[in-house]
Amino acid sequence: MDLDAVAARLGVPVEDVDRVHRLAGDRPSAPLPAKADAPAILDRLAVRPDDAAEIMEGWPDPGSPLWIPELRWLLDRSIALVRADLGGHDWLPPGPALPRARGPAWRHLYVYAYLALVDVATGYHREHGITDAVSGATLADLGRNLAVDRRMHREGWPVMQSWLTLHARGGLYELGRLQYQRGSTAIGLHIPESGPMTPEAVAASLDEARAFFPRHFPDERYTAFSCGSWLLDPQLLEYLPADSNIVRFQQRFELEPYEEPEGLDADVEVLRFVFRTLTTPLDRLPRRTALQRAVADHLKAGRHWYWHRGHFPISGR
Ligand SMILES: CC(C)(COP(=O)(O)OP(=O)(O)OC[C@H]1O[C@@H](n2cnc3c(N)ncnc32)[C@H](O)[C@@H]1OP(=O)(O)O)[C@@H](O)C(=O)NCCC(=O)NCCS
Structure with missing residues (x-):
């Protein structure tokens, strides 16, 4: 051929x-x-x-x-x-x-x-x-x-x-509220866009996962839940109230030392998940929510967003 x-x-x-x-x-x-x-x-x-x-x-x-x-x-x-x-x-x-x-x-x-x-x-x-x-x-x-x-x-x-x-x-x-990716020792968490992620919905979903993996993949041994996301950028704490779902989600995790992710620009990923556009000029982005205003103002000030990884024990938090 x-x-x-x-x-x-x-x-x-x-x-x-x-x-x-x-x-x-x-x-x-x-x-x-x-x-x-x-x-x-x-x-x-x-x-x-x-x-x-x-x-x-x-x-x-x-x-x-x-x-x-x-x-x-x-x-x-x-x-x-x-x-x-x-x-x-x-x-x-x-x-x-x-x-x-x-x-x-x-x-x-x-x-x-x-x-x-x-x-x-x-x-x-x-x-x-x-x-x-x-x-x-x-x-x-x-x-x-x-x-x-x-x-x-x-x-x-x-x-x-x-x-x-x-x-x-x-x-x-x-x-339930989250998606779970099988891995070697950690189960990766992903957050689909399906409304707010309340702490209660997240807790219920984690409990489901704790039962699901030993039952359906008994040969796999997981010790932690892990996540890599724009949602784990601590700079969000400068902008979001302490009781917001994103801040409460962050609090579950122990952050790993920051490493630049390969082939991924966190500024672009934030635009993807917060505005669902990759190409709209910053001045034309909507400013409807606290997060939208924060993301655009942060970038306009010449600052950047970072993609962090974190984890917490399967048995904890
Ligand atoms: C993750 C997600 C469910 C969090 O939403 P949430 O539970 O409403 O989060 P919070 O309670 O912390 O929101 C705080 C503020 O930010 C706003 N906000 C949160 N996520 C937003 C989003 N993706 N786009 C626009 N605004 C958002 C909320 O409306 C709220 O603002 P307000 O008080 O002015 O209304 C939501 O961001 C989402 O659906 N994201 C898309 C999927 C995603 O990013 N997955 C992770 C990929 S790595």
Whole structure:
């Protein structure tokens, strides 16, 4: 196969195509669900009607003119690449970021891959005795991410396409208010956008996790919960009241010595999570909440935000 030609047709770097080619090899792919079943599946995955309509429009029907052979190759090999790491829990890009403005097939290629992997993931969940409720809540992060990406004018997807392979590989679970990523000795906490994170909701979710992991992953031994986030930047204490949910969340953690995270600009991440834009000039950002005002004023003053890591014992706090 001529990888240069594939990369040129896809409008992506040849290294990215080569990586898919190497990691997927000739490993098994997985079929997409039947098109007739797709609307109900998308609904279960919390995909909103406008996103569902686009996904149906770009469906990879055999012979669809929207799907050039290189796109079909990428879809098939991306599914194989992710499937080959079933049970993995590290960050795994499923393939290159595509020029999504070229149409729904390009825009949603990794959504079709996710849909093909839903059965694989639920099978893995069942093998681990995980309830349909947890499985369903976990996989429904797809709809939430698509909705956020739409609000972000499609700026969010390059990260989301990698993020969602955690769900598809059984590496991450949504238990009440928080999501939990399996790891080596620590369980990673993630906070989805689903309303305020009250201390009560966080405590209940942590209790759920304390029971969940020994029950469903008895061979894994966890000693701590960990988190890497803009939410752990102590500078937020300069701006937010002591009883705010973010400050109370921070108080659970012992911060690790600061290390610059590789390939991640915390200022950009704060804009992502607080404004859902990466490109709006600071002067045009909304100032509706205390946090929005704090973030913009901080950056306008020439200061920066930092991505901190912290942890606390499984048994504690
Ligand atoms: C994490 C999150 C749930 C915290 O929200 P919360 O529970 O309302 O937090 P607090 O109680 O500390 O909020 C304090 C103030 O900041 C505001 N605020 C908090 N998070 C905000 C956000 N993401 N965008 C805009 N304003 C926000 C609140 O409205 C409040 O301001 P107000 O008193 O003027 O209304 C929320 O920030 C969120 O949904 N973030 C997106 C997901 C995310 O960042 N995950 C972590 C990725 S590493």
